[in-house]
Structures are given as structure tokens and as C-alpha cells.
Amino acid sequence: MDLLKREVKDHWYVQYEEASFPFIQKGWVLPMDRWKEFDPFIIMAEDWFKKGAFADHPHRGFQTITYVIDGRLEHIDNGGGRDILQPGDVQYMNAGSGARHAEEGVEDDIAHTLQLWLNLPKELKNTDNSYQNVYSEEAPEVAIECGKVKVFSGDIAGAKGPLQSVVPITLTEVSLDEGASYVHVIPENHNAFVYVLSGELEMGENHVQLSKHGTALLSFKENGDAKKGSEFHLKAKTRRSKILIYSGVPIKEEIVPYGPFVMNSMEEIKQAYRDYHEGKFGPAAR
Template sequence: MGDIFQREVKDHWYVKYEEASFPFIQKGWVLPVDRWRDFDPFILMAEDWFKRGAFSDHPHRGIQTITYVIDGRLEHIDNGGGRDILQPGDVQYMNAGWAARHAEEGVDDDIAHTLQLWLNLPKSKRKTETSYQNIYAEDAPVLSVEGGSVKVFSGKFGDVKGPLQSVVPITLAEVNLEKGASYTHVLPENHNAFLYVLSGELELGTSETVHLAKHGVATLTYQEDGNPENSSEFTITSASRRAKLLIYSGAPIKEEIVPYGPFVMNTMEEIKQAYRDYHAGKFGPPAI
């Protein structure tokens, strides 16, 4: 084996927010959808503040979603009989597959504050069965590191494996660091990866460090044709009293897609068919 690939920051930016009309409060694009080719297998990530009624019953097809609750309470309702309340630090995974119909609501008078990531499905898996999985903060195992901790939602870090079972394997970790603490995050070298800073300030990378604070996003270099069995390393150092970030990674799918409304398919004709199927009742009853 050769040297382990050292990742650096490929690109970085800060999220811009816009106020929205009630029951929406505010929205920002962490990953803007028009750059999905850069983010493959990820399509978009939205940061939303909203109250009850913003995301009532609606359909999805052709994607997976990963929702991280930052603040407030989020009620999940699906038309398969699922209903649960997620709290800060909890994550919900959904495989929309062929036909999901669900609602995501603020609870009572809460303002729900969430990050929702859309994860692509390969063409061969777009017709998979719809499923949901809730990962509560206390059920995600924690890896202790010097000066901090890593909560593992998906993937394996050291001997710690996350409970999230994605149709397309990904990693998701929440990293918490004290001031001055350095942590080296290990990922498969062929995974496209990005991070989002939830709080504090960080120095990222090794050869040319990038300073990033709250609301900052960074994509990382990777070996596009690398071996999934080979590891890569990325160094993170906290530059504030406490810092928290989320790191996501996944192997690119390398297929053309058409994101349109709540659906993601490979062609516009497949999008039109999804709308026809929805209006014909093939997605089942409303999620109420």
C-alpha cells in the first residue's frame, strides 16, 4: 500500500439565508441543487426554519433524504402509519424509493430548525420499497477522541459503526471539539465528501488550511477513481471554545439526473410519469 491520501478543502462558502412567508420562517441552501454534479451522490441540502403546516402531506420518488434536527421538535408522519417526534440531535433517514408520501411538521408552537439532505438513488434502485428509519441522538454510538467526540450516525470509524442503514452506503458523523483540539477524520478515498459547521470556528486541512465558522460549508478533495477499500485522511482543528460540525460522504453514482419538484429521476419523461402516478393515487392515501 502507498501513502494514505490527504484530503484538503476543495471549495468553501457560507450559506445565504432568505426570510420566507409563514408558516415558513427562513431558508438557506447548504448545497444548491444547480451544483449536484459537484456533490454527487448528494443532490441538495436545505436548512429550514418552519412552523406547523410548512411541510404537510407531500410525495417523493427517486431519492433518499437524511434530516438532522438542529433545534425545535419535528413530527414525522407517513402514509404507512409511521408517526414520531424527533428532537435536537436526532436524524431521520427516508428511502423514498418508488413512492413516498409523508409530512414533516413543527410540533405545537415550536419553530423546527432542520437540515435536509437529498441523496441520489442509482437508476437500478429507484423502484425500491419506501422505508423510514429514526436514529435518536442517544442511540448513535460515540467515538472518543482527544479533546472531543465523534457521534457516528452512518458508516464505520475505528471500531464504531453507525446504525443508519442507507440503500446507497454513506457516512455521517457529528464532530465536537474543544478549543485547540485536532482530529483526523478517516474516509474511503473514493467518497465525495462535504462538511457543515453548526457552531464555532475551525481550521481545515493540512497543506493550505482554510478557516471556517458557523454556517460555513466545505467540499473536500477525493480520489474519484480510487479504491473504496483505501482510506483517506482529513484534519480538523477547533479554533474556538467549542466547535461542532457534520461530515457527510458517499461514492458518486455518476448518472445524469433530473431534479424537479419533489422528484428526482433520470429523464423528464420519468418525472412526468411520477406526477401522473401521484395524481392517479398510486402513492397511496395522504399522510395525516
């Protein structure tokens, strides 16, 4: 059976800006104004920050997936959850109908993270909020020739990732030695993008080369068969090449991302602010 061969549809390098303390630096991996192209993904930010940057704040109407690149990240939520994540760990949050949490650097650490906003369809925006930590050692690793594949979410390379998002996605970390090749298989109807953590790789049927801080949006079959796979070819051009691959099915709904909320209309955004100020999100996360 011939599988769809994916190309790199668009690619760019993240532009960074210095920020005022306790923020250090920020870059938009997925910029806000292109969310329709990234659907079901909305934005992804790469942040460097210290304690005090992301104190108690609310969210509603979407999910977050945070990957820790370096430093330590302390998660605190108003449901009593508190934990510290290390490099290579991932945290999932379903903000649903309303969540309050804090994300902080630990002690004098500079936390370096990637945070992805994942949309919720209209009928799921009122779900209960929830959190899940996936520690690096809990994600199954598949050994491949001259490399490894770590599966955080989805069924990839014969392994199933432990992350269980309300809207199913795949999240995979691929590490390759110089000259190694790998074919990543994901459903053909999944929209997908990649982010290069280190090294340099050649990718897609059009052989685009990207190095550290490079991002690529991949081609896909919009009305394809969820049970039919597609192939995304990778080849490492340098040692210690590492890439994150995200994929999910587009939701195809109009959204209004505004401040810490993502809803389907401006009236719903206004209601979210009213509910928050009336205390309906619960007490502060401390």
C-alpha cells in the first residue's frame, strides 16, 4: 500500500526578543496570526524565565502541552497540584471550563520551555480541567538504527505514549546520529509541524534542511483516512540531531484567542472574564 509522502509546506526560524526580568527571552515557534494553518494547534511559545514570571493566572477553552528544554519548572494549580518538572519532561493541562495555575522557575534556575496551545472543539470547551505530568523516563523509547524515538503521545513506531489529551494528538521526540535516517509514520489526515531542538536535519520529500530553532509545517491530506498512515522522511546531517514532531486532526472551527482564553466568539471571551472576576475559577494557585 502506497502511503502519502509528506513534504515541508513552509519553514522558518524562530525570532527571539529579550524581555524584562523575571522574563529573560521569548520567541514564537507558532505565531498567533497563523492559527488557521496550524489547526488544531493555536500557538507555541519558547520562553526563558525565572521565578515570578508566570504566577497565578487563568485559562479557559483550550489545552496546553509544555515541554521542558532546560532548567526546572514548578507547576502549581488551585486544585492542590504541585510538582517540579525536569529537562525532557512534559506537562499537559486541559483548561476546559476554567483553570488557575502558576508555572515558575525553581530557586535561581532559568526555566526554558516550549508551550503549545491546543484547541478544544466547541462541545468540549466546558469540560472539567485536568493535569497530567509525563516524566521523560515514563515515555517509551524505541531504538532505531543510529538513534531513538521517544513517544509522549499517540501510537508511534509500535509504542503508545502515556499522554492522554482530550483531543488526541501525537508528540514524538526523535534523536539521530549523523547520517542516520528515519521514516516517521502518522495518520494522513493529521496536520503536523516540527521543531528542531539541536543539530541539522534534511526532511520531507522536498529535502528541506533545517537546523536548531527551525520550524516546519508539513503537507497532509485534509480529508484523508484516519486509519491510513503517511510517511515523513528525516536524515540527520550532524551529530546529536534532535527534533520534536507534533500532529493532530484539524477541528475546523472559528476561534477567538484573547488574552488567556480561547473561545468561539467574543461574547464567550467576555463571559470568561466575568466568570473569572466573579471567582468562578476558584481560589488562586499558591
